[in-house]
Amino acid sequence: MNSILSNFIGGANTFGFLLIALFFAKFWKRTRDPFFRAFALAFLILGIGRIVEAASRLTHASTPAVYVLRLVAFSLIIFAVAQKNMRSKKG
Amino acid sequence: MAAFVYILCAITSSCCAVLLFRNVRGSKTGLLFWSGLAFIFLAIGNLLLVVDLLVVPQYDLLIVRNLVTLSAVSLLLFGLIWETE
Numbered sequence: 001m002n003s004i005l006s007n008f009i010g011g012a013n014t015f016g017f018l019l020i021a022l023f024f025a026k027f028w029k030r031t032r033d034p035f036f037r038a039f040a041l042a043f044l045i046l047g048i049g050r051i052v053e054a055a056s057r058l059t060h061a062s063t064p065a066v067y068v069l070r071l072v073a074f075s076l077i078i079f080a081v082a083q084k085n086m087r088s089k090k091g
Numbered sequence: 092m093a094a095f096v097y098i099l100c101a102i103t104s105s106c107c108a109v110l111l112f113r114n115v116r117g118s119k120t121g122l123l124f125w126s127g128l129a130f131i132f133l134a135i136g137n138l139l140l141v142v143d144l145l146v147v148p149q150y151d152l153l154i155v156r157n158l159v160t161l162s163a164v165s166l167l168l169f170g171l172i173w174e175t176e
């Protein structure tokens with residue numbers, strides 16, 4: 001029962017991440033601000049990461065390597081925020 | 092190696108939350124606030140990942156982690172829909 005609920009919530013999370021990526025992609029299309037592009041990419045990676053995690057659990061091939069995708073996504077966000085701060089300080 | 096990845100995930104997501112909240116005051120929209128709040132929950136989720144897989148591996152905290160992540164996703168989606176035109 002617990003795993004069914006967990007998988008259901010996990011699926012909702014995956015869809016949520018991809019939807020958030022779509023929102024940021026829309027903002028990037030409208031504003032051409034690289035900040036939004038980075039966020040869109042980061043959330044896309046988080047969504048794909050969840051799919052990879054689920055697939056690795058299904059095939060019993062779970063490894064810590066799947067969490068590297070999360071690391072990449074968060075690093076992208078840190079980079080985007082830092083870059084935005086530097087640009088605001090300059091101009 | 093695994094522990095290193097899990098801990099780095101927790102640290103980077105916490106950094107994201109801190110960086111986003113630092114920029115909230117100067118922002119015109121509430122989107123940064125909701126993003127910051129969402130990343131706090133994501134950071135908690137990643138901390139729970141460390142606890143789940145390294146501290147208490149005999150217990151399964153997957154559903155708790157998923158619920159925390161769902162909270163993060165819901166908060167950010169709310170912010171994206173409510174705060175933007």
